[in-house]
Each structure stands twice: as structure tokens, then as C-alpha cells.
Amino acid sequence: MTPRLKTHFEGPVHEKIKADFGIANPMALPRLEKIVITVGMGNQLDGTKLNPKAREQVIQDLGLITGQRPIMKKAKKAVSNFKLRIGYEVGAMVTLRGTRMWEFYDRLVNLAIPRIKDFRGMKDTSFDGRGSYSFGLTEQGIFPEVDMAAAQYTHGMNITLVFKNSTNEITKTCLTELGFPFVKPEEKKKRN
Numbered sequence: 001m002t003p004r005l006k007t008h009f010e011g012p013v014h015e016k017i018k019a020d021f022g023i024a025n026p027m028a029l030p031r032l033e034k035i036v037i038t039v040g041m042g043n044q045l046d047g048t049k050l051n052p053k054a055r056e057q058v059i060q061d062l063g064l065i066t067g068q069r070p071i072m073k074k075a076k077k078a079v080s081n082f083k084l085r086i087g088y089e090v091g092a093m094v095t096l097r098g099t100r101m102w103e104f105y106d107r108l109v110n111l112a113i114p115r116i117k118d119f120r121g122m123k124d125t126s127f128d129g130r131g132s133y134s135f136g137l138t139e140q141g142i143f144p145e146v147d148m149a150a151a152q153y154t155h156g157m158n159i160t161l162v163f164k165n166s167t168n169e170i171t172k173t174c175l176t177e178l179g180f181p182f183v184k185p186e187e188k189k190k191r192n
Contacts, residue, residue: 003102005178013177021170030131030166030174035096035104037066038073038158041089054153058092061155064145066104070094107143108159109179115142121183124172131166133175135159 062070070092078085138156141148163171
């Protein structure tokens with residue numbers, strides 16, 4: 001079965017993009033290529049290795065959240081001030097594509113983000129200049145799959161939505177049409 005948000009993206013969202021930005025060629029339309037989720041665990045390093053309990057918890061949590069086993073990332077440089085050497089495991093990463101990516105995005109926008117305490121919207125300034133959007137979450141407990149009662153270690157994560165054939169404005173329009181909760185203009189005025 002095709003994920004519902006993918007169907008919505010390839011139908012009404014692409015039509016809106018064609019009309020608003022004057023893109024006639026269907027091959028030039030933006031596409032959500034992948035979603036990359038990373039968790040840094042440098043603060044869990046003790047001495048010469050990563051805390052094994054924290055490592056297992058991060059692997060388990062990311063596996064539950066994404067439906068895919070994460071890979072561990074190792075340090076490429078040694079930093080003596082942080083007692084870090086080349087080869088130490090310092091983080092975990094998952095790259096989602098295809099159906100898993102669309103299912104994760106659907107759960108993220110409709111289940112997880114609304115569970116953030118005192119949530120007023122995501123910043124619309126976190127684009128990279130080529131159309132990709134990145135943001136961070138402070139704890140894994142907003143995902144319903146994670147049992148926080150059994151968690152011994154709370155960790156956040158960075159999520160990057162990588163778009164192809166896109167600019168910042170086109171990506172913002174796509175994400176808004178897909179239900180991504182950006183900060184409303186009236187909220188921006190209140191904050192200032």
C-alpha cells in the first residue's frame with residue numbers, strides 16, 4: 001500500500017507547487033529523498049568507551065521509532081579536551097527512504113510533535129540553502145513507541161528532511177502542505 005502522505009504529496013502538493021512556482025517539467029518537481037535521524041552520545045563516554053547501557057538504549061529506541069536498526073558512528077578525530085580518541089563510538093544514525101520514510105514522517109507530524117510540552121511551532125529558519133530542513137527534539141519520549149518508564153537515559157535527536165530539486169521556499173511550501181507545524185506569524189510577533 002502506498003503511504004497516504006506520499007499520495008497527497010504526489011497529487012495536490014505537486015499541483016500547488018506547479019501553480020505557485022511555475023514548474024512545468026514533472027522531473028523538476030521537488031521530492032522528499034530521505035530522512036536522517038542522528039543521536040549524539042558524546043556525553044555518555046566514560047574513559048575509554050561508551051556507556052554500554054546508554055548505547056543499548058539508544059539502539060533500542062531508534063529501532064522502535066524508525067523500524068530500522070541504527071548504525072553506530074565513530075569519531076574521526078581525536079580531541080584531548082573531551083578525552084575522545086579516533087574510533088570511539090560517539091553517536092547513532094538511521095537513514096530512512098521509501099515507504100518507511102513516509103510512515104515515519106506521518107507519525108512524526110501527527111503523533112510525536114503534538115506531544116511536545118508547551119509546543120508553539122517549529123522555526124522556519126532551519127533550512128540549509130538547498131531545500132533541506134533540520135530540527136532537533138530534546139527527548140525520545142514524545143514518540144508513543146518508547147516506554148519512558150523503562151528508560152534509564154534520556155536523549156534527544158536531530159532530524160533532517162532531505163529534499164531533492166528544491167529551494168528553501170519550495171520546501172517550506174511542501175512541508176506546510178504536508179501538515180508540518182511551523183510557527184504561525186502571529187506567534188512570531190508575540191515572541192518578539
